[in-house]
Amino acid sequence: MRSYIDDYKQKGLRKQLVDTIRSKGITDENVLTAINNIPRHFFLDTAFEGIAYEDRAFPIGEGQTISQPYTVAYQSQLLEVRPMEKILEIGTGSAYQACVLAELKANVYTIERQKKLFDANKNFVFKNKYRNIRFFYGDGYEGLPTYAPFDKVIVTAAAPSLPAKLLQQLKVGGKMVIPVGEGDVQRMMRITKLGDEDFSTEIFDDFSFVPMLAGKKM
Numbered sequence: 001m002r003s004y005i006d007d008y009k010q011k012g013l014r015k016q017l018v019d020t021i022r023s024k025g026i027t028d029e030n031v032l033t034a035i036n037n038i039p040r041h042f043f044l045d046t047a048f049e050g051i052a053y054e055d056r057a058f059p060i061g062e063g064q065t066i067s068q069p070y071t072v073a074y075q076s077q078l079l080e081v082r083p084m085e086k087i088l089e090i091g092t093g094s095a096y097q098a099c100v101l102a103e104l105k106a107n108v109y110t111i112e113r114q115k116k117l118f119d120a121n122k123n124f125v126f127k128n129k130y131r132n133i134r135f136f137y138g139d140g141y142e143g144l145p146t147y148a149p150f151d152k153v154i155v156t157a158a159a160p161s162l163p164a165k166l167l168q169q170l171k172v173g174g175k176m177v178i179p180v181g182e183g184d185v186q187r188m189m190r191i192t193k194l195g196d197e198d199f200s201t202e203i204f205d206d207f208s209f210v211p212m213l214a215g216k217k218m
Contacts, residue, residue, distance in 0.1 A: 003046050004125060006039040013053035014040070020055050021073050028077040034103035035073055040066075042125050043094040062114045062217075064210060066094040067156060071207060073100075078177045078190050078204065079152050081106050088147075088169065090140035090212070091156035095121050095133070101154070102130040109144055111136045113216050141214045143169045150174060157212035158186045167191065167199065179209045 018036045026032060041052035043066055048058050057065040075097070081087065083105035089098055092112035101108045110133060112118040118137040126133075136144060140155070141163050148169035155166070155178035162180065170176060170193040179186035188204040 002042060002044065002125075003049055004039075004042055006042070010039060010041060010053070017053040017055060017069055021070050024055075024070055026070070026073045026077055028073075030081075030104055031073050031076045031100070034076070034100045035069060037103055038096070038099050040069065040096060043096045060094045060117070061120075062116055064093050064114065064117060066096050067209075072097050074188070074205070074207075075154055075156070075177050076100050076104070078188070079154055079175060081152065085151040086147075086149075087152045087154065088144060088150040088166070089154050089156065090143075090166070092121060092135060093117060093156065095124060095126075095135075097154070097156055098133050099126060099130060102126075102132050106132065106152075108133045109136065109147055109150070110134070111138050111140050111144065113137075113139055113213065115217060137216065139215050140212060141165060145169060152176070153178075155179065155212065156209070158182075158209040159212045162189075162191065163212075167193065172196070179207050182211075184208055 018032050041049045044052050055069050057068045060066050081104040085106045087106045087108050089110040092110040098108050098110045121135050143166045149171040151174050153166050153176040158179045160182045172193050174193050176191040180189050185206050190202040192200045
């Protein structure tokens with residue numbers, strides 16, 4: 001079960017979380033405001049309600065997690081989201097990251113390979129608020145060629161290498177933010193598409209994500 005009551009206590013804890021994230025180096029005020037506006041405890045079982053605003057990841061089932069808020073803010077900041085941009089997200093999970101992007105006024109296309117997690121979002125608590133999120137069940141490595149090209153791509157799982165099909169689905173001038181590497185630690189990268197076969201790569205901090213897997217899981 002989940003609680004959908006957002007009282008003064010939760011709002012106060014959320015403000016403290018935003019202050020924590022800011023102290024760790026997040027400077028994009030739009031991202032910080034989005035984090036402050038979204039009740040993270042809505043995305044977690046009531047067992048986690050008392051600790052939902054700690055800056056850490058929590059399990060959401062199927063071997064997946066809701067990412068650490070700092071990680072969500074970090075990736076969102078690197079993505080440099082602009083209103084009305086078309087963004088492809090790989091790995092819906094709890095839909096928390098998708099909501100942050102939607103709060104930033106992007107049009108979000110998000111893919112989940114785990115059927116149980118995808119089905120859980122059919123009763124998405126914010127489906128009326130965030131009409132700018134579209135949910136898809138599928139293989140993240142394949143992307144969504146029918147809806148391409150995208151202004152931005154964000155990958156919320158660790159890829160062993162850069163997924164070629166996702167790079168193809170970026171607009172020229174578009175950016176992908178993705179953790180790359182095998183093992184327990186990955187490097188956060190931002191790839192900018194300069195031309196059809198021309199890309200620039202920026203390398204940032206180390207993170208730890210669940211692995212990006214191919215195919216769909218029932």
